Every structure is written in C-alpha cells, then in structure tokens.
Amino acid sequence: MKRRLGYLAFLVALLAIVAVSVLQTAWTPAESQQSLKPWVLKGLLALAIGSGTYGVYLLLSAGMGRLVHDRRRRHDLRNVVRLVLVIAAIIAVAGVLTDQWLGVLFSLGIVGFGVTVALQQPLTSLLGWVYILSMRPYQVGDRIRIEDAKGDVIDVDFLVTTLWEVEGDLVSSHQPSGRTVTVPNSLILTSEVFNYSRDDFPFVWSEVSMQVSYETDLDFARSVMRAVADEQLGDEMERNVATYREQLAETPVDLEVQDRPSVNVAQGETWVELRLRFLTRPRQIQRTKNALYEEILARFQANPDKVAFPVGRFR
Structure with a gap:
C-alpha cells in the first residue's frame, strides 16, 4: 500500500513539473494577469516538492519494512527520515517561493534563534528524542x-x-x-x-509474601515456599541469573546473586512474614505471583499441624 501511494505521489510531482514546463513557454497571460503567472509556477513547483518528498518517505518506509526486521529500530529510523525530509522540503519550498536560497537559509538562522528562545521546552524535548535514539x-x-x-x-x-x-x-x-x-x-x-525490560536482561526480581503465626514451623514453611518456586521457576531462573552474573562481572560491582528462589523472614506485630523472592519477566509478574500463592496456600492448608495463620484485629 505504501509503495503504491509513493508511486502515486511521484506521479503527481512529475505532472506538476511537466505543467510548469508547459505553462512557462505556452502560457501568456493577459497584461492584467502578468503577476499571476510566477505564483502559479511557484505553486506547482511547491506541489512537486511536497509530493515528491512524500513519495520518497513512503518508498523508504516500505523499504525499511523489508530490510530492517527489528521493529524498534525501524520505528526510530522512520522518525529520523521523516524529520530530515520535512526540514529539506520546508527549505526547498521556501527557496522556490522567494527565489532567495541564501536569504532563506539566513532567515532560518535568525528565526531559529528566536524559536530557540521562545520554544525552549519543545526543543528540549527534541533534544531528549535525540538522546533516546542515541543512548537508548x-x-x-x-x-x-x-x-x-x-x-x-x-x-x-x-x-x-x-x-x-x-x-x-x-x-x-x-x-x-x-x-x-x-x-x-x-x-x-x-x-x-x-x-523493566531491557533487551540484554528482560527480567526483574519480585516477591510473594505469606503471613503466618509465630507458632508456625518456619523451616517447614520456608522449605515449602522454596520447593513450589523451584518447581515452577527454578531451572529457568538459574539460566537467567547466569546471564545476569556474566553482565555483572563486566562491572566493578561486587554483588551476590542467588540463582534459585529464596525466602526472607520479616517480623510483624502478631505474625511472621515470609517473602519469597524470585526472578520473572515484567509482564508475567502478577500471573507468576498468582500461581505461586495458590500452590503455596494449598500446601500450607494441607499441613495445619505445621503452619498456622495469624488471627486478630491487627492482621
């Protein structure tokens, strides 16, 4: 579709150029309309520039769709091409309408200075866009x-x-x-x-918390939570943590990272909070939490002699 529109835009540009060539030699307006001819020709040239630029953009976009397979880079490249073509088209149209290319460039410099002062926030955002493209x-x-x-x-x-x-x-x-x-x-x-999802390590750590009473066998409860997490996440987490350790080794940071799910203990007012720490993808956090919580709760309830839940108004 984009290629067809691109060719159509080129056809419009070509017809506009042909019309300029024909009118320039064949059209002799009446004396009262002599001033109209230059503006008609300039308008047709401006149409040719605008249509041709649009055609170039569409064809380049279609080409990028086939050659650049990474949709993120394709999106960024398309934005850069669009910005460059728009600036070039504006300068070209202004030059055609005024017949003063150097004057246009000089005026753009003066106008650009005024715009810089008046539109600091948009220009800062444009600079931010350049930073996003370059530093990612x-x-x-x-x-x-x-x-x-x-x-x-x-x-x-x-x-x-x-x-x-x-x-x-x-x-x-x-x-x-x-x-x-x-x-x-x-x-x-x-x-x-x-x-939360950079390309080189698209994972984050998260936690599932369970509150149990002080009468609970904490060693048993922690082992149950680790076992459930190991069954659901253990092997994948170990592989991903290995990748993380490789990246960490390239930095001056000395950090100990466990490659299997772990359980930390925190003291509450009338309960003990067990926090299961695990690694998962950002968009799967809640789904993973739900699966872990349901299985852990079922196993706790199956062992009421070892796991008790806190009761009372403070819970």
Whole structure:
C-alpha cells in the first residue's frame, strides 16, 4: 500500500513539473494577469516538492519494512527520515517561493534563534528524542517508569513518548489500565527512568509474601515456599541469573546473586512474614505471583499441624 501511494505521489510531482514546463513557454497571460503567472509556477513547483518528498518517505518506509526486521529500530529510523525530509522540503519550498536560497537559509538562522528562545521546552524535548535514539535508555516495547507514569512504550515521537499505562490510579497488581500516557521527551534529561525490560536482561526480581503465626514451623514453611518456586521457576531462573552474573562481572560491582528462589523472614506485630523472592519477566509478574500463592496456600492448608495463620484485629 505504501509503495503504491509513493508511486502515486511521484506521479503527481512529475505532472506538476511537466505543467510548469508547459505553462512557462505556452502560457501568456493577459497584461492584467502578468503577476499571476510566477505564483502559479511557484505553486506547482511547491506541489512537486511536497509530493515528491512524500513519495520518497513512503518508498523508504516500505523499504525499511523489508530490510530492517527489528521493529524498534525501524520505528526510530522512520522518525529520523521523516524529520530530515520535512526540514529539506520546508527549505526547498521556501527557496522556490522567494527565489532567495541564501536569504532563506539566513532567515532560518535568525528565526531559529528566536524559536530557540521562545520554544525552549519543545526543543528540549527534541533534544531528549535525540538522546533516546542515541543512548537508548528505552525503546518501543519496553516497560518503563518515568516519574509517576508507568507503562509499555508504544511510540517515541519527536517531542513525546506514549505509554500504555500499567497500574496507575485505576488498577493495581501490574495490570494495564487501558489508558495511554503522554510523557514529554524532555523528562529523560531531568528525571530517573526505570526500565523493566531491557533487551540484554528482560527480567526483574519480585516477591510473594505469606503471613503466618509465630507458632508456625518456619523451616517447614520456608522449605515449602522454596520447593513450589523451584518447581515452577527454578531451572529457568538459574539460566537467567547466569546471564545476569556474566553482565555483572563486566562491572566493578561486587554483588551476590542467588540463582534459585529464596525466602526472607520479616517480623510483624502478631505474625511472621515470609517473602519469597524470585526472578520473572515484567509482564508475567502478577500471573507468576498468582500461581505461586495458590500452590503455596494449598500446601500450607494441607499441613495445619505445621503452619498456622495469624488471627486478630491487627492482621
């Protein structure tokens, strides 16, 4: 479809150029309309430039769809091409309409200075977009958090990043809310960015908490939680932690990372909290928590002589 539209745009540009050639020699307007001819010719040339530029963009986009298989890089490359072509087309049209190419470039410099002063925020966002493309703190498809906005990146435009919101004030438990959030790219230069799903290690640690009474056999309860997590996640977690350790070895950070699920203990007012720590993908956190919690609870309930749950108004 894009290729057909691209060829159609080129055809319009070609027809406009042919019309300019024909009218320039064959059209002799009346004396009262002499001033009209230059503007008609310039308008046709501007149409040819605009249509031709649009055709180039469509054909390049179609070519990128076949040659660039990574949809994230294809998205970024398409934005860069679009920006370059728009700037080139604006300069070309301005030059055609004024017949003063050097004057246009000089005027653009003066106007650019004024725009820089008047539109600092949009220009900072544009600079943020350049930073995102070059340093890649995140890209399309990543799950990120910037300030109070958290979600999956669906678009990185020149000025804003658009997220499919996760959690927010409508839902909890790492679930999508159905809303989109628009974040200025300028925030990348002034705020912390949390990326939950980077390409080289798309995993995060999470926890499932279980509250038991002080009468519980803690060794038994912890072994049950570890066993359940090992059955569901153990082997995959071990492989992924090995990758993480390789990356960690390339940094000056000395950090001990367990390659199997572990259970930590925290003291509550009238209960003991057992926190099962495990590794999973960001978009599978809640699903994994549900599966672990249901199985752990079933095994605890099957052993009432070893596991007791706290009761009372403080729970």
